[in-house]
Amino acid sequence: MTPQPRKMISLAGLLEERWAVLALVTALIIVAFAMFLPGFFTVENWVALIRSVSVLGILGVGAAIVIIAGGIDICVVAIMAATAGWFLQMTQDGASVALAFSLCFVLALAIGLVNGVLVSFFEMPALLVTIGTAMFLSGLTKLVLVKQSVVYVPEELVDFRFIGQGYMGGIPVPVIAFVCFAVIGHIFLRKTRYGHFIYARGDNPETARIIGLPTRPLVVGVFVISALVALCAGIITASASGGMNINISHGTLIFDVFLVAVIGGVSLSGGQGGILGVAIGALLIGVLLNGMTLMNLNNIYQDLFKATALLVAIVWDSLLHPVDPETAREGDL
């Protein structure tokens, strides 16, 4: 058996890899901020920076898996807010942490299953399905699950705060959680058979089905994964900030999630990108937000920067991965 020649990576080839370009852009911004912003390039600030985007990164991992499979999940922030809010409400009302978490797990699982079944078995557009479930969940949360829009962490839950505020080996727990989700997501997508099936389904759903891949259960699975990731992100957020405002499901966080995934090289056409890009995307957003906070630039400028980055990424994506008229279907993004 002759050894395979080692793949040479040229500079031009690297520039076609979105994550590599993103890493370069991120590095340039870091250098610029380090030169002009006092206090930016310190260990403490970097710990705070990475920590501030860890939840966004975790949500980005879930979103990336769905998008790579050829879908989209608008519902993740609603799941995050609903489950975290309900968890806090139940613990306030005297339920044990284990019971409250179990019920929230069941809720997230149910929403993920509903999304997946509607998209795969009923062949409904993922965008519309997840908008619908997000609105349903938002209404259900306000009417039934919580008593107020802002639900606080009960004083008695001292240990619960460790999830969002604790440190392990000097590293904040949310950062460790982000790294774990990213590594598991990367291994799942790149090293397992199911991960390869997800890429195949996202790249060409019809071909994936014809060659016998279980595309429908696969799609159900990615929506369930996305919902459970959102549950974990919600629990970390609630623990870190001492409460949960369920109205964040009406805010712009969902756009930040897609921003992280898309600028990280995850193509909205499906079948492209990976978790490494998502991690670098989250880092870039963290660097920008941290720098703009240090510069005391208002949210309007922050939103403007983020919106511009998203638009550039989408245009770039459409140039690199134009819609294939042979595989495109009505209702696709």
Add this chain to the structure above:
Amino acid sequence: MKKLMCGMALSLAASIVLQAGGVAIAAQTDSYRPSFAEAVKGKKVGLVFTDMNTDLTLIWADIIERDLNQLGVETEIRDANWSPETQVQALEAYLSASDKPDVLIIQNFNLTAAASPIKRLAESGTKMVQLNMRSRVDTNYYVGADWVGIGEAVANELVADCSPENGKSGKVALVQGDITAPDSFFQMQGMQLVFDAHPEIQVVSNLGSEWDSSKARDITTTVLQQHPDLCAVYGLWDGHHVGSAEAIKEAGLQGKVLSYTNGAGSRKACDSVSSGLVDKYWSYDSKRQASDVVTAVVSLLQTEDASDTRVAVYSPLTLISKETLDPAMCFDLD
């Protein structure tokens, strides 16, 4: 016998005098009652609030509905569900409705979103009360916090607590909700008035959290890294300030970096002061605001033509700190 006759005559006379008085009392009527009863009879009041799931709106609705319903006034709530667009649609619907409410009570998201329908409703003769969060358009009544006054009060406290003259750094951070929201906008006006006269106070960060406690937390964490000698963080709403307070606590700076905020004064306010998460809390007593709104509504219902009525009812402020803390300062929701 003569004495007996004399006594009987006296008691008869006294009885006649008392009975005559009774006739006079019976003849006296409360002249306010008929016109009041006529003014409130069959009337309808609409409540258009930003979100019916906050401590503020729940206590308002609870008291306003209870008191107005007791007077025979019908009430209906339109929940904007944290969406300015939904609120505008609700107000537009009232514009074209055949049975408009006699009085509308509106809590705005920001200064501009609902300004246009409010102006047109006023032109169509609808009487309106703006509650705690006003638009840029004046209506018959404004009942709520004096946001400029709160800004001044907080800024004066920051000057007193953080001035370099008192050995402090003079550095403060402000975490707003939405910069176009009336509470943020007018508080900043009031604070600016004070800070202009006190250049020793340096506002090192003034950013919006979009009402999200996790964003407030991230902002505060970054500012604390950049300015280890920060004196105070003021969150312009208690709902998101909890994130800033947790960031201060996690940094081990509780008691060193002062944590200030304001809000409706629900039980959570007293708990946060008691636990040390918040050092000073300005409460505008939303229970009293609800009672003031009822008074404003009843007054408007008894006013034939209210087109020139412009009345502001500012809520008194209560400063809750460890020194002043009394459980009676905060209310519980049922």
